[in-house]
Amino acid sequence: MGIVFSRGRGIASLEQALQEGWVPPSEVEVRGLDSRLPVYPVSAETLTDKAVLAKARRADRFVRMSVLAASDAIQDSGLAGSLDKQRLGVIIATALGPHVTTFNFLDGIIDFGDAAVSPTAFSHSVHNAAASYVAMTLDVRGPTLTMTHFHFAFHDALLLARAWLDEKRCDSVLVGAVDELGTVMEYACGRMLKPAKDGRIKPFAFSLSPEAVPGEGSVFFLLTRETSGAAYAAVEPGDFTPGSFPAGSGLLLTDNSGMSGDESGYRVAVAGGMQAASYMPVFGSIMTGSAFQAAAGALVVKRQMRYACPVQDNPHCVNICSETVAGPVSNVLCLRLDCRGQGRTVRLMH
Amino acid sequence: MGAISAAGGDIAETLECFAAGRRNLGKVTLFASSLDYPVFEVRRPFVYSSKYKSRTIQLVLTALDEALAGAGLDRDMSGRRVGVCMGTTVASQLNDVDFYQSYRKEGAAGMEPVENFLKGNLAEVVSAELRATGPAVTVVNACSSSSDAIGVALSWIRNGICDLVIAGGGDELNRIPLCGFGSLSVFSHKPCRPYDRDREGLNLGEGAGVVILESERSARARGAVPGLFVAGYGAACDAHHLTAPRPDGSGLETAVRGSLAEAGVQPSEVCFVNAHGTATRDNDKVEGSVLARVFGTDAKVLSTKGYTGHTLGAAGALEAVFSALALREGWIPASAGFENKDDEIPIGAVRERTAITGQYAVSTSLAFGGNNASLVIGRCS
Numbered sequence: 232m233g234i235v236f237s238r239g240r241g242i243a244s245l246e247q248a249l250q251e252g253w254v255p256p257s258e259v260e261v262r263g264l265d266s267r268l269p270v271y272p273v274s275a276e277t278l279t280d281k282a283v284l285a286k287a288r289r290a291d292r293f294v295r296m297s298v299l300a301a302s303d304a305i306q307d308s309g310l311a312g313s314l315d316k317q318r319l320g321v322i323i324a325t326a327l328g329p330h331v332t333t334f335n336f337l338d339g340i341i342d343f344g345d346a347a348v349s350p351t352a353f354s355h356s357v358h359n360a361a362a363s364y365v366a367m368t369l370d371v372r373g374p375t376l377t378m379t380h381f382h383f384a385f386h387d388a389l390l391l392a393r394a395w396l397d398e399k400r401c402d403s404v405l406v407g408a409v410d411e412l413g414t415v416m417e418y419a420c421g422r423m424l425k426p427a428k429d430g431r432i433k434p435f436a437f438s439l440s441p442e443a444v445p446g447e448g449s450v451f452f453l454l455t456r457e458t459s460g461a462a463y464a465a466v467e468p469g470d471f472t473p474g475s476f477p478a479g480s481g482l483l484l485t486d487n488s489g490m491s492g493d494e495s496g497y498r499v500a501v502a503g504g505m506q507a508a509s510y511m512p513v514f515g516s517i518m519t520g521s522a523f524q525a526a527a528g529a530l531v532v533k534r535q536m537r538y539a540c541p542v543q544d545n546p547h548c549v550n551i552c553s554e555t556v557a558g559p560v561s562n563v564l565c566l567r568l569d570c571r572g573q574g575r576t577v578r579l580m581h
Numbered sequence: 582m583g584a585i586s587a588a589g590g591d592i593a594e595t596l597e598c599f600a601a602g603r604r605n606l607g608k609v610t611l612f613a614s615s616l617d618y619p620v621f622e623v624r625r626p627f628v629y630s631s632k633y634k635s636r637t638i639q640l641v642l643t644a645l646d647e648a649l650a651g652a653g654l655d656r657d658m659s660g661r662r663v664g665v666c667m668g669t670t671v672a673s674q675l676n677d678v679d680f681y682q683s684y685r686k687e688g689a690a691g692m693e694p695v696e697n698f699l700k701g702n703l704a705e706v707v708s709a710e711l712r713a714t715g716p717a718v719t720v721v722n723a724c725s726s727s728s729d730a731i732g733v734a735l736s737w738i739r740n741g742i743c744d745l746v747i748a749g750g751g752d753e754l755n756r757i758p759l760c761g762f763g764s765l766s767v768f769s770h771k772p773c774r775p776y777d778r779d780r781e782g783l784n785l786g787e788g789a790g791v792v793i794l795e796s797e798r799s800a801r802a803r804g805a806v807p808g809l810f811v812a813g814y815g816a817a818c819d820a821h822h823l824t825a826p827r828p829d830g831s832g833l834e835t836a837v838r839g840s841l842a843e844a845g846v847q848p849s850e851v852c853f854v855n856a857h858g859t860a861t862r863d864n865d866k867v868e869g870s871v872l873a874r875v876f877g878t879d880a881k882v883l884s885t886k887g888y889t890g891h892t893l894g895a896a897g898a899l900e901a902v903f904s905a906l907a908l909r910e911g912w913i914p915a916s917a918g919f920e921n922k923d924d925e926i927p928i929g930a931v932r933e934r935t936a937i938t939g940q941y942a943v944s945t946s947l948a949f950g951g952n953n954a955s956l957v958i959g960r961c962s
Contacts, residue, residue, distance in 0.1 A: 262684075262688045263684065263687075263688040263689045263690075316820075317817075317835070321818070325721075327675065328673060328674060328721065330674070330675050333674050333675065333676050333757075334681055336676075336757070336760075336761065337676065337678055337681045337682075337757075338685075339760075340678060340756070340757075340760055341678070341681075341682055341685070344615055345614045345615045345616050345756070345759070345760045345763065346615055346616055346760075346763060347764075348760045348761065348763075348764045349764065350761070350764040350765045350824075353760070353761030353762075353764055353765070354761075354765070354823050354824050354949060355823070356674070356757075356761070357670065357721075357723050357949050357950065358670075358673055358674075358721035358723075359721055359722050359723050359948070359949065359950040359952065360823060360949075360950065362722075362818075362950060363818075363823050363949070363950030363951055363952075364823075366819075366820040366950075366951060367820050367821065367822075367951075369820075370820050371818055371820055372817055372818055372819075372820055372832065372835065373816075373817060373818065374729075374732075374816035374817060374818065375722075375816075375818040375950070375951075375952060376720060376722055376729055376733070376816075377720070377721045377722055378718045378719060378720055378721065379673050379702065379719045379721050380702060380704065380705065380717065380718060380719060381699060381702055381705065383716075383717075384718075386716075387716045387717075390716055390742065391718070391733060391736065393740075394736040394737065394739075394740040394742065395736065397740055398736060398739060398740060400736070415681065415684060418684060418690075419692065419695050422692050423692060423695065423696075573714070
């Protein structure tokens with residue numbers, strides 16, 4: 232796996248963040264908003280790695296986050312030297328794409344007119360620019376695909392990766408998610424979401440109007456048919472039927488983070504008694520947040536460690552993981568519900 | 582199948598346009614722009630529903646209705662394992678100039694464009710319209726988006742994820758790509774001339790193409806007799822440049838050969854190739870060299886972009902539909918705009934309506950980002 236998020240870059244940063252738990256977000260002044268907006272941005276220093284980003288020198292943050300996370304996933308897998316790049320695929324999930332560059336391109340139209348815009352801004356404003364840079368950096372020659380969905384983009388990316396592996400279209404697939412924050416999106420978040428005044432996403436409040444702390448980042452997984460020594464978990468994407476209750480001795484991770492409105496449906500899902508947690512308060516509210524949660528879940532499985540919920544407000548007395556404890560975790564079920572009550576899962580198995 | 586483009590509001594009109602060799606090119610009327618490049622705009626009134634603000638969605642739903650009717654299917658797909666996979670470019674971006682200009686100038690803007698954007702994910706809209714409960718994916722792979730969407734649909738069917746998939750794509754004429762492609766200096770001021778020695782660049786277009794892929798078991802269960810099928814899909818990345826194809830065409834060649842291998846089809850069994858053929862100097866040169874290497878210099882090649890312009894995220898689906906239609910009808914149209922063979926390209930395009938007798942066709946797509954996609958379309962014998 233490879234990850235870039237507000238707490239840094241790489242698996243060590245992820246593990247440290249899960250051990251440390253919640254930290255206060257940054258607060259930014261956003262033009263047009265009455266109050267400061269709590270956010271979890273990726274720092275500029277996190278995105279400076281001249282060696283890895285050599286082919287992405289002119290690229291934007293959206294691309295840089297993607298290239299770093301994808302490159303780290305390859306390194307972390309221990310398979311860098313043995314991958315057949317002709318048989319390696321890339322699937323990237325994003326909800327909003329490189330909108331900061333899109334708005335930069337619009338700046339050109341507004342300021343200089345239709346005939347004097349930047350070709351570089353245009354070519355980087357397409358959603359698949361990140362996949363292209365990942366392919367160029369890692370010399371990936373297999374299929375590359377970028378997909379978008381506001382709820383289940385990551386789940387569908389996993390589903391397709393599984394299909395590509397099963398039908399032997401690829402021997403391995405880099406599956407990732409990326410979304411970014413920019414000024415305009417911060418303004419939209421401030422207007423359309425309910426920013427958490429105390430900076431805490433509260434996954435177990437199951438609120439009809441949940442609070443959000445917008446975040447950004449990128450996370451990648453290298454999926455293969457065969458298990459290698461460095462593997463984190465077996466992955467199984469699936470459906471969740473409203474009204475059914477996940478049961479068993481594993482850990483249920485709820486992906487709600489205040490981005491999709493009414494979260495009361497999750498209350499039904501946790502009624503089965505499976506111990507629950509959510510690490511979204513570590514990452515922030517991200518439309519493709521399920522990918523970040525899955526990364527945390529994969530680490531739970533690999534380390535056989537249940538990390539404490541970073542925010543433990545628990546008005547409905549759910550059986551949540553309240554302290555970090557080592558112990559057997561056979562499987563982790565990550566659950567995402569959309570505003571229509573449809574649900575999708577990612578099961579991670581030891 | 583369903584199709585809407587400047588060539589026609591449906592399949593019948595499109596075939597008539599192809600047969601007549603008509604090219605419905607003109608000035609853009611949908612928005613103001615200082616750029617005066619000719620475009621292929623859908624002039625036919627087609628507002629599908631006042632429920633949606635997006636012209637792309639209106640185009641796609643129009644083509645969807647034709648596809649459903651042709652397949653003998655109802656709009657209500659609840660209770661079946663139905664997936665939706667659509668390609669687009671414009672509909673995936675929050676690129677409302679007025680919204681952004683207002684925010685830039687005033688520090689405030691109405692949220693309606695953002696709300697429309699959040700309600701306008703192409704696959705989510707189609708899925709909701711059909712009450713489908715399977716996967717719904719919008720592929721945003723630039724100009725190969727909807728070829729790749731059909732490829733994804735094929736994977737879903739073959740892996741038993743869905744019984745039936747609505748696949749395709751759409752894109753509207755929009756000021757943003759007009760300015761963007763203009764900045765790349767790839768437009769022609771004249772009607773485009775794919776593969777021609779004197780080609781000067783592309784014309785932008787708009788449209789939507791929708792195909793319905795169904796497993797044999799599902800089709801049999803409802804008594805449907807499929808006449809056409811997607812036999813294979815290949816995709817490969819150039820890993821070379823954000824906007825230019827790899828000069829040796831190796832990525833495209835991998836994609837084409839991969840699609841043929843998946844279909845179990847020899848190049849000699851392919852009766853024509855509907856090429857990406859944008860009419861830019863680079864695309865046609867690289868693509869033509871690859872097609873000559875794979876299919877030989879006598880292969881029948883055409884580009885339907887001479888009738889539709891480059892419809893971006895819709896192009897792959899429209900061209901897959903056109904390829905399937907040609908197999909069904911037994912002829913391909915003249916490759917509009919092609920007159921003189923280019924000595925730098927070892928292959929030419931067909932100059933006149935041409936009868937075809939084979940069972941398979943190939944449709945290729947190249948895209949920003951170095952994406953290459955190839956579909957093998959088959960006609961049931």
